[in-house]
Amino acid sequence: MSHLASADPEVAAAIAAELRRQQDDLELIASENYASPAVLEAMGSPLTNKYAEGLPGRRYYGGCEHVDVVENIARKRARRLFMVEGHDIGVNVQPHSGAQANAAAFLALMKPGDTFLGLDLSHGGHLTHGSPVNASGKIWRPVHYHVGSDGFIDMDEVRDLARAHAPKVIVVGASAYPRTLDFAAFRAIADEVGAVVMADIAHIAGLVAAGLHPSPFPHCQVVTSTTHKTLRGPRGGLIMAERPRMKAVNSAVFPGTQGGPLMHVIAAKAVAFGEAATDGFRAYQRRVLDNAQAMAARLVERGFRLVSGGTDNHLMLLDLREEPISGKDAETALGLAGITVNKNTVPGETRSPMVTSGIRIGTPAMTTRGLGVEEARQVADWIADVLRAPEDESVRARVREGVTELCRAFPVYPGWSA
Ligand SMILES: *Cc1c(COP(=O)(O)O)cnc(C)c1O
Numbered sequence: 001m002s003h004l005a006s007a008d009p010e011v012a013a014a015i016a017a018e019l020r021r022q023q024d025d026l027e028l029i030a031s032e033n034y035a036s037p038a039v040l041e042a043m044g045s046p047l048t049n050k051y052a053e054g055l056p057g058r059r060y061y062g063g064c065e066h067v068d069v070v071e072n073i074a075r076k077r078a079r080r081l082f083m084v085e086g087h088d089i090g091v092n093v094q095p096h097s098g099a100q101a102n103a104a105a106f107l108a109l110m111k112p113g114d115t116f117l118g119l120d121l122s123h124g125g126h127l128t129h130g131s132p133v134n135a136s137g138k139i140w141r142p143v144h145y146h147v148g149s150d151g152f153i154d155m156d157e158v159r160d161l162a163r164a165h166a167p168k169v170i171v172v173g174a175s176a177y178p179r180t181l182d183f184a185a186f187r188a189i190a191d192e193v194g195a196v197v198m199a200d201i202a203h204i205a206g207l208v209a210a211g212l213h214p215s216p217f218p219h220c221q222v223v224t225s226t227t228h229k230t231l232r233g234p235r236g237g238l239i240m241a242e243r244p245r246m247k248a249v250n251s252a253v254f255p256g257t258q259g260g261p262l263m264h265v266i267a268a269k270a271v272a273f274g275e276a277a278t279d280g281f282r283a284y285q286r287r288v289l290d291n292a293q294a295m296a297a298r299l300v301e302r303g304f305r306l307v308s309g310g311t312d313n314h315l316m317l318l319d320l321r322e323e324p325i326s327g328k329d330a331e332t333a334l335g336l337a338g339i340t341v342n343k344n345t346v347p348g349e350t351r352s353p354m355v356t357s358g359i360r361i362g363t364p365a366m367t368t369r370g371l372g373v374e375e376a377r378q379v380a381d382w383i384a385d386v387l388r389a390p391e392d393e394s395v396r397a398r399v400r401e402g403v404t405e406l407c408r409a410f411p412v413y414p415g416w417s418a
Pocket of ligand 1: 031096097098099100102125126128173174175200201202203226236237
């Protein structure tokens with residue numbers, strides 16, 4: 001980045017510091033990952049200069065012949081990645097983010113004021129699934145379902161709410177849910193009340209692409225996702241739908257909710273979808289799951305409680321309600337030891353959302369840098385050590401030293417220096 005360093009040393013220095021942080025700290029935020037150098041190059045390309053409102057072959061601007069090639073590659077690869085045999089789907093790769101994908105999907109599926117079901121935010125749902133502070137909760141009428149005391153989604157409640165409220169849409173998806181989503185069960189309930197099932201696979205898209213989480217298709221009529229979580233692409237969004245619904249989806253993206261698409265990001269999405277179709281990517285997702293299993297097992301051995309008792313996917317929720325430490329203080333203590341996690345509410349939460357009684361731990365990023373089950377167990381031990389003695393500076397210093405050594409041995413971008 002020699003141009004940037006000489007043209008704008010101030011911004012260049014902050015970027016270098018962030019690269020150092022990513023290299024030197026252990027990233028366990030479940031929604032984060034490290035995109036490949038190829039993805040980063042596509043994102044940093046002159047495609048950012050191009051306006052391309054509309055779809056390939058039907059643009060509102062001239063000069064789109066090359067970005068058309070790029071967007072068509074992205075659409076074709078995403079379709080191949082997520083389509084199931086005998087069930088045709090279309091893809092829109094233009095949403096700027098997961099939230100934008102959800103806004104467009106809602107616009108395509110509902111009129112203002114229509115009712116939908118979604119998972120409660122404090123039970124693992126997402127802001128865009130009907131939180132009162134988000135447009136989804138202001139424009140449409142959300143009704144929330146929950147997880148039961150066992151930590152699993154309460155499908156009886158979903159059925160009861162569906163019958164009572166006759167929603168237009170049932171949203172299936174989560175940001176902090178460690179278990180497998182049963183898309184077929186949601187579809188059966190939706191069919192009973194004439195609702196459409198919209199899956200939001202923002203977190204689990206990489207697992208779905210690798211065949212390690214059941215596919216939302218053919219059960220869900222519309223599927224939204226991010227491209228930067230387990231899928232390991234650039235920061236962005238994606239909408240897929242049964243073919244007859246694509247016209248509504250496409251016009252809900254543009255002109256419904258967005259202007260010009262980010263063609264440099266779409267190029268990076270195309271690269272990431274290509275990577276996700278490889279055997280290497282499937283093996284990576286397998287290791288993500290193995291690492292989550294190893295970490296969950298070790299935390300339970302060390303006497304911690306996990307919401308639902310464990311995990312089927314890439315993340316786990318540590319339930320600290322019976323520990324003397326809050327989620328906020330746990331996040332801070334681990335951060336000082338070089339381990340990055342986020343505080344999270346847990347079912348039956350008694351503290352405020354700014355404090356919480358839980359932390360969310362995910363394995364996608366640490367697995368990308370090459371850590372395996374042996375290291376996962378070690379990291380779980382470090383987390384346990386810090387959380388059991390959060391005020392003990394010597395424990396934190398010892399863990400920080402171990403983290404630094406581990407990160408040096410497993411560089412994120414080998415050969416890059418900040
Ligand atoms: C992360 C996430 C989103 C939002 O994605 P952004 O790219 O941050 O807008 C939407 N839905 C779910 C379930 C998520 O986890």
